[in-house]
Amino acid sequence: MPKPTIVIVHGSYHTPYIYAPFITLLQNAGYVVHCPQLPTADLKYLVPDPSHPDFDYKPGTxxxxxQAEDAAVIQSLLKTLIDYQKKEVLLIAHSSGGWTAPESSVLSLQKAARSKDDKQGGIIGLFCIAAILAMPGSSTTSNFGRKPPGTRDDEEVAVWFKLHKSNCTTVPEGVRWLFHDVPEEEAQRYQRMLTGCPFLMSEMTNADVYERLPVAYAVTLRDRVLSVEYQEMVIKDVEERGTKVERYDVEGGHEAFLSQTQRCVDAVEDFVRKLLA
Incomplete structure (x- = not known):
């Protein structure tokens, strides 16, 4: 059967270039892949002078x-792929893309709902990699602040981002927190690609997406940003809404699609086979 088109919904601070090795392997496996730049990580929307990014400017400048604007970008692309090109689409959500991807997966774009109306194409599933999966009514910021069950009240949370005067945040030590499991030269290069991020306060409005859409989750076992316990917590959130999550364990950090690229592609392939069986 024809393979679905893939839309990668990238995480905060990221540009599509960081996903290039992952995209290349997916393309080699026969997928058409899209990864649009999202506004909340785009320097031209975050700083007065993108050529010399300085986040310490006066708030309100x-x-x-x-993040609702991020969802609008993804949904516009999905409508083109599905309504006009009749494509079947797999969404891959990384990190804060765990809010944007499900928010964008409205019922009219889901394959199961479209099939009932004799329409072709549609979203066939959601594949997550270390995603901050949001529940309806919540934001990325509120979800990220949650503590997994069993966490002590006095347990310190690692602060891996820097808050600037503009109320944007950056990741000064990206090599330590994000790229610690890729070769040093590559890690430094990816560090330079990171941008910034405003506080993501948009509340998710897509109320029943997890009851309708198949979900897979790649748990990143060496993640320094999202603990395994946190990732298991959000998987449980989805399963409590009635959808069994297909779990894949990956021996990588938050950017496992760089350090364990083939493993991530294999997991995507396995999930696709199950969806199309």
């Missing part, structure tokens, strides 16, 4: 983008 710029109207910072919201």
């Amino acid at each position: 710029l109207q910072q983008p919201t």
